[in-house]
Every structure is written in C-alpha cells, then in structure tokens.
Amino acid sequence: MNAAHGGGIAHADLRELYQEVIFDHNRMPRNFHPMPEADHVADGHNPLCGDQLTVYLRLEDGRVADVSFVGHGCAISKASASLMTEAVKGRPVAEVEALFHDFHALLTEEAPERDFGKLQVLAGVREFPARVKCATLAWHTLHNALSGARETAKTE
Amino acid sequence: MSAVIQQQATAGGLEARAADFPILARPVRGRRLVYLDNGATTQKPEQVIEAERAFYREANANIHRGVHWLSQHATDLYELARERVRGLLNAAHADEIVFTRGTTEAINLVAQSWARTQLKPGDEIVLTTMEHHSNIVPWQLVCEQTGAVLKVVPITDAGELEPGAYEALLGERTRLVALVHVSNALGTVNPVREMVERAHAVGAIVLVDGAQAVAHQPVDVQALGCDFYAFSGHKLYGPTGTGALYGRRELLAAMPPWQGGGDMIRTVAFEGSTWADPPQRFEAGTPNIAGAVGLAAAIDYVRGIGLERIAAHEAALLAHATEALGAVPGVQLIGTAADKAGIVSFVVDGIHPHDLGTILDSEGVAIRAGHHCAMPVMTRFGIPGTARASFALYNGERDVAALVEAIAKAQRMFGTRSDA
Numbered sequence: 001m002n003a004a005h006g007g008g009i010a011h012a013d014l015r016e017l018y019q020e021v022i023f024d025h026n027r028m029p030r031n032f033h034p035m036p037e038a039d040h041v042a043d044g045h046n047p048l049c050g051d052q053l054t055v056y057l058r059l060e061d062g063r064v065a066d067v068s069f070v071g072h073g074c075a076i077s078k079a080s081a082s083l084m085t086e087a088v089k090g091r092p093v094a095e096v097e098a099l100f101h102d103f104h105a106l107l108t109e110e111a112p113e114r115d116f117g118k119l120q121v122l123a124g125v126r127e128f129p130a131r132v133k134c135a136t137l138a139w140h141t142l143h144n145a146l147s148g149a150r151e152t153a154k155t156e
Numbered sequence: 157m158s159a160v161i162q163q164q165a166t167a168g169g170l171e172a173r174a175a176d177f178p179i180l181a182r183p184v185r186g187r188r189l190v191y192l193d194n195g196a197t198t199q200k201p202e203q204v205i206e207a208e209r210a211f212y213r214e215a216n217a218n219i220h221r222g223v224h225w226l227s228q229h230a231t232d233l234y235e236l237a238r239e240r241v242r243g244l245l246n247a248a249h250a251d252e253i254v255f256t257r258g259t260t261e262a263i264n265l266v267a268q269s270w271a272r273t274q275l276k277p278g279d280e281i282v283l284t285t286m287e288h289h290s291n292i293v294p295w296q297l298v299c300e301q302t303g304a305v306l307k308v309v310p311i312t313d314a315g316e317l318e319p320g321a322y323e324a325l326l327g328e329r330t331r332l333v334a335l336v337h338v339s340n341a342l343g344t345v346n347p348v349r350e351m352v353e354r355a356h357a358v359g360a361i362v363l364v365d366g367a368q369a370v371a372h373q374p375v376d377v378q379a380l381g382c383d384f385y386a387f388s389g390h391k392l393y394g395p396t397g398t399g400a401l402y403g404r405r406e407l408l409a410a411m412p413p414w415q416g417g418g419d420m421i422r423t424v425a426f427e428g429s430t431w432a433d434p435p436q437r438f439e440a441g442t443p444n445i446a447g448a449v450g451l452a453a454a455i456d457y458v459r460g461i462g463l464e465r466i467a468a469h470e471a472a473l474l475a476h477a478t479e480a481l482g483a484v485p486g487v488q489l490i491g492t493a494a495d496k497a498g499i500v501s502f503v504v505d506g507i508h509p510h511d512l513g514t515i516l517d518s519e520g521v522a523i524r525a526g527h528h529c530a531m532p533v534m535t536r537f538g539i540p541g542t543a544r545a546s547f548a549l550y551n552g553e554r555d556v557a558a559l560v561e562a563i564a565k566a567q568r569m570f571g572t573r574s575d576a
Binding site (some may be wrong): 013014017018023027047048049050051052072073074075076128130131134 | 508514515539569570571
C-alpha cells in the first residue's frame, strides 16, 4: 500500500483476487453436501460477515477418506471451502494439517516454497487483508473438525 | 421558469461544497474517491480541521480549573461549543447538553444513570427491530442489572414500524422507549413526535438515537418532545470521539453520576463526596476539548449552509439513486419506507455484499457492506447483510453514476448479468 500514490492496488489486481477458478467454485461448489456418515464435524461462523459453514470428515487409517461442506457466504469463502475439500481428500491427516499451516502463511506471510496446486489461485487474497478471514474460515473449521474441538471456528 | 424549478430539483448544486473537504481530492485505488459511506462517518471540512488545529496552536489548556488566562479561554471555547450544540438541537438550556464520546456513550449514560436506578423487575423498555446495536445492548445490560424486560416493535417488509404494534406494546409497565430517529440500515425516518406523545401518555420517557439524523435534517428536541436525544459529532462532519446527550433539565437534575472523577464533583471528602450540577456531573475527567471545538465548527458549517437545504439536496439525491438503482437488473432495495433519509441499502442477485464491496472499492467507490451493526434487521429480512450507500451534502449525481457503473462491473465479473 502506498498512500502517496493513491491508496493501494489498482484494478489489475482485482483479477488476482477474483480468478475464473473462484467464480467456477462459487457457482458450482465441489463436495457441497451434508455427510450423514461423517465421523468428524465442525461449524465455522464469521458473524460480522455472515459467512457460515459446516465441514464433514470421514477418516480411514489416518487419512481423509471423504470430506464435504455445506453453508453460505461470499464467493471467496465458498470457493476456498470447495477448493479445500478437493485439496485434502485422500491425504494423510498430518499432511492436511501441514497444508493448512502453509496455506495460512501463503495468505498472510511469506509464501512457503511448495506446490499449492489449485489453492494457489487464493494467493491474491493477501493483497486484500479484509478478506483473509473469508478465505481461511473453512480451513480453521476443518482444523477444528480434525482436532475434535467443539467450539465454532471463527476467523474474525 | 422551468429551468429554475429544475435547478431546485437537483438541490442547488451543494456537491460543489466537496471542495471544502480535502480528503475528497485524494485518489483511492488510482481513481476519484466516491465516498458513499457517510452513515459510518462523514468526511471533515477544512473549517473543522482548522478549528481543531487552531485550538491546539493557540488555545490549549485544561478547562474549569485554571485561574490562568489560557485555561479560562479554553473553558470559554468549550462552553461556547455546548451552546452551539444547544442551538443545533434547539434545546431550551445549554445545561441540558452533556458532552460524550458519541451516541453510544450518550445512550450508555442514560442506561446506567437513569435506567439502572429507576427500573424495577418487570418494568418494560420498548425498542424497535431497526435499532442499531448501540441502542439495544446498553438496555440488555440494564435488564440484566434490574430485571426489566425489552419489548420490540416489529417492522414491515418496507422497513417501517408495524402499524399499531407500537401502541399495542405501550402500557402501564412501559417506563422507557428507546427509538432510532433515522435507521442506519434502512434509511427509515420514524414518526418520533407522535411516538413521543403516545409514550408520554402512558407515563414513559423517550430516548431518541439521532446518530443518522442530525447531519441530514433540522432537529428540534422541544418540538419532538423527547426526554433524551443522542448524537455523534463524527457523523456530522465533526471530529471522532465527540457527541452529546440532550436531557431534559428535571431528568438530568435527578440523575446520579455514572462515572466518577475530576470535574464532576462539588466537594470530595473520604466521608462522602457531593456532585456538581448537570451537565458537569456527567463529564468526569478532562473531556475532548479540542474535539468539542471542532464539533462547534462542524455545527457552524452545516448551519451556515442550512440543514433544510442539506435535507433537500439529499432527498433529491435519494430519489435519483432509488430510481437509478431500481433500474439495475438484479438489484433489490432493502428499506423502502415512505419517509426515508439519504440511505440506500440493497442486495444484488448472486453477489454477496462483501464481494460487491471489494469490487466497488477497486473502482474507488466506498460503501459499507455487512450488517451495519443492526443484526436484527438482517435477521428480519433473512439476509446476511446488505450493501449500503449513504449520502452527505457533498455527494452528487456523478457519485450515483459511479456506483451504478461499478455494480454493473461486478455483475459482469460474476456473470450474473448478460446485458451489462
């Protein structure tokens, strides 16, 4: 941000935030359904935004055998949740937690050296500090589901 | 002749006063700043900025205590500011004006000083669904402390009070009505005068939250008949951390202090202290003296233009914006009361208010997106939030045009509108 040059980023960067992949996942979120057979469930809620979601997990032999979510929110929060379910399905729990850590750093600190796959499209959020909480709500909720935390996750 | 009428209809070009506001000349996101978040706070004219600066450069001292010249000078300026607030609200006496940090503190003062000591279990406080959180939570705290209960007047789909519902809630248990003058989330202007009469008829007193009213229309507390009136300086082109509570003399005189400290006492002894008369009784500690001076400058500024003229300008702009936004496919206005102030709340099909806010920001258009500290209103309409454009005297039709164009851009990005 450079106030002398008129306050922050110009229009070109808006497309960094709202990439086609985000619109795609906002319109057609993947793994978007409740899961009656889930063995781990957690809720996330940012009351100030109104973003609200539930993450369902089924673990098998220390891996995420299945994952899904339901809820509503802005395009960033919904697309992030959808992309998250694709990114973690089939992975060992320890890897999922490591990915959560690195993804959070990608949005808030120095980008870690790793291949984020499709999650990379959310890197543009770091230029919009007010929206980081939208992109990370699903991940905090997933983390709570994995750790058995009962309180509702929130990122604001 | 028709040209003259036309000019009046567009309200005499008050938007040229934008030149008085230095911040409006700075670009944001590389574009002209289109500031439509005046319900959150208004920008400050050079006159206000200069008044605060001049106070610190030429008049700064503590008030009500020094025998030295500067202290007396600062005290005079502070009390002159109180007189300015009295004039703004047409209160009968300057000692009916208590300076506060803003509307929120003014309401909390009444809650903790008047209500906490007056209310008994089962006593009723009547509010409306369209109250700002600052006119809900202080009463919830008082209810916990006293056993009083809240009664809430529901609102219609248009965002008006349900006809008859207010009257039905009033009764012999009603002790207080806490009512917003202009809804910050919907723009609705409530019929305060009639509601005050009805409340008084059952022996209840009335506090009016005027945060969204004082900068946008003339307010006369004697004509309204209300017992308390609260407002914030920063929504009136004045400094943040300023505001005032108007309280009827007899009520203030009977109320105990709510904060203790210097300036609010008559005598202090370990055996017991005695209190200063109002308004000092409610102004413990060194107040925001420079802020009060800035607030006085803001009042001079708006009264110099004329609040009737400002109201007419904003009414014309509201009519224009309502028509322009109504013509955008996919836009739905939230709050369509017959009597509205310059606030337009809306939702756009397929675009969450926060996404809309971010995209509008990239066009230099500053609006508020979210629940506007009025969660019960959002619950009532079954929405997580709205986008809100709120007008000030420096806004004009070009600002509405920028807003409409930015919404169309968001719709193109989201693919929710093919013709845009």
